[in-house]
Amino acid sequence: MLAYLQVGRLAEATELGRSAVARWPGDAQLWHWLGLAYFKAGQNGPALEALQRSEKLDSARFDIHFDLALVQLQQDQYPLAADELEKAIKLKPSDPLAHVLLGRAYQNSNRTLLAVEQFQIALRLHPKIPLGHYHLGFAYASLGRNPEATAEYEKEIANAPEDPVVLYQLGRSLLETGDYKSAIARLQKATQLNPQNADAFYDLGKALLLNGDAQAAISALRRSAELNPADPSPHYQLPRALTKAGKADEARQEWERFDELKQAQPQTGGMASGRVQ
Secondary structure, three states: OHHHHHOOOHHHHHHHHHHHHHHOOOOHHHHHHHHHHHHHOOOHHHHHHHHHHHHHHOOOOHHHHHHHHHHHHHOOOHHHHHHHHHHHHHHOOOOHHHHHHHHHHHHOOOOHHHHHHHHHHHHHHOOOOOOHHHHHHHHHHHOOOHHHHHHHHHHHHHHOOOOHHHHHHHHHHHHHHOOHHHHHHHHHHHHHHOOOOHHHHHHHHHHHHHOOOHHHHHHHHHHHHHHOOOOOHHHHHHHHHHHHOOOHHHHHHHHHHHHHHHHHOHHHHHHHHHHOO
């Protein structure tokens, strides 16, 4: 079964795994491999069941807790994933990736200060671990600590200069700190690398408007609205840019569109209001 797993023959691995655990139901390793076969095949439910069975049979193995947490993270079961990663780290505290994943589990279950601590530990263990600085920066940004977030995103960019997600978050952070020119440069590159990111175009438009380039802001904001027609936020910034560009009639139309979208999706009103300040 392991040989099939290693070469990606998941159907054969799964079939052989089911036969193996039926014959040797008390073998934790066989359940573990079966869980991995299901997980790699995108069958998260059966993967979870198999890995939980494996954990019950052998609770002293780092890799079983770690892989079970991966499935739980995939299913957005963040508190459960955090529990498994805490167990894994007790068994192997020097594993930097386990600390990163625990930080992500904490971050996504609103335990951001604990997340910061885990990301910091991971970076001490492995200063160039992929996305370590990114996740630490995101945690800082969620706490409103944008200068610290910017510093971490810059470190991540040094390791991955063409990552559009990191560039976007760096641009957002620079925008929040008032460094509009730097924000524009980062956000422009982010939109070039991923021209489908509506949020990046929105923040680019906002940065351009704040930097005094109303016409370029209009173009970016219209692109954001095209990519996400249900989002009222671009239609809040567009009237401001259009007014500055001397297009009062179009500005009024955009205000009307903003009101329509906000009323149609009241659950996004708070989000929109938060973004457009």
